[in-house]
Amino acid sequence: MNLRVIATSLALCMSISLAAFCQTAYSRLIAAGMEHLGKGDYAAARDAFEQAVKAEEKGYEARLGLGTAYYHLREDRLSERELRRASELNPDDPVPYQILGELYYRMDDLDSAIACWERAVQLGPSNERLKARLERIRREHRTEKDFNRDVTSHFLVKYEGRERIEAGRIVLRILEDAYGDIGRSLSFYPAHEIQVILYSDRQFQEVTDAPGWSGGIYDGKVRIPIAGIEQETPGLRRLLYHEYTHAVVRSISPRVPTWLNEGLAQYFEGREISASEQRLLKGILQTGGLPRLKDLEGSFLGFRGEQAALAYLVSLSATRFMIDRFGMYRITGILEDLGRGPDISKAMDRNILLSYGDFERQWRDSIE
Secondary structure (H helix, E strand, O other): OOOHHHHHHHHHHHHHHHHOOOOOOOHHHHHHHHHHHHHHHHHHHHHHHHHHHOOOOHHHHHHHHHHHHHHHHOOOHHHHHHHHHHHHHHHOOOOHHHHHHHHHHOOOHHHHHHHHHHHHHHHHHHHHHHHHHHHHHHHHHHHHHOOEEEEEEEEEEEEEOOOHHHHHHHHHHHHHHHHHHOOOOOOOOOOOOOOEEEEEEHHHHEEEEEOOOHHHHHHHOEEEEEEOOOOOOHHHHHHHHHHHHHHHHHHOOOOOOOOHHHHHHHHOOOOOHHHHHHHHHHHHHHHOOOHHHHHHOOOOOOOOOOHHHHHHHHHHHHHHHHHHHHHHHHHHHHHHHHHOOOHHHHHHHHHHOOOHHHHHHHHHHHOO
């Protein structure tokens, strides 16, 4: 489930209760915690909700907020404890079960995730988004229940059939290279295990519903269609570096505009803009057809092939311009600022001393 949906659900479920508390210390702590959650400052939210629990041990809002903050901070066992307590205090509210489902899914406990989401759907049968999510996870569980696993200190790779053991090892070697290379560039190394799942083409389509042009996907787990790998290839290395970049970016901030996220992924996979592609960009710009960056902040998965190709090219062009002009250190600063709040313009202004609009004008001028 989209974490913004969880945050919205959490805010709605608390709003009625907050009105009853008026200006009590407990209500002020809950309000502060909610404000911090909305801004993405999960450590501050945790602190506020912990104080609220001390003020009201059986406060449902405090337990739910604290479990949510722990979830975002990847304090999984603490999150599970608080969300379970919240579900006991208010057994008719689906929200704790929704977030618990996300937690178990992230922990690769698909049985528990499915059970929690089934309970959430029972309590909130009008939630069509959750129903779709539940159906997808059921397909995923059916597909992956007999998969083999290989583990390193940084990755868990899952694949079907013992004949793919060598393929799994090849993938792990490339991912460990990516861990070092991208980590050094962004000065960031995810502290949590990254899950990577290898599918046949048919399995990939059944589980992800990804468009035909997609060579892989990152949705909290790296998923790639792969068959018959016997040795490393440049294409496989590019694909894994691309998808691992998404995992790193998500670890720094879940709020990065897609154009910057995809631009960085292409940059780290080693993609260059050819002379013909540069001419294409210039021609589209001159005819007024070049997408605005604000129009490329959401998912690309709904785009058709040609739309997607242009969106990726624009993303790489804008991101490479930013890196070449300001350096990777400044881009890392933007990502870190986005981890503390969703305002890309403020993050740019703080790190490259340009507003969002001024940056885009300079990038467009560079195409000319």
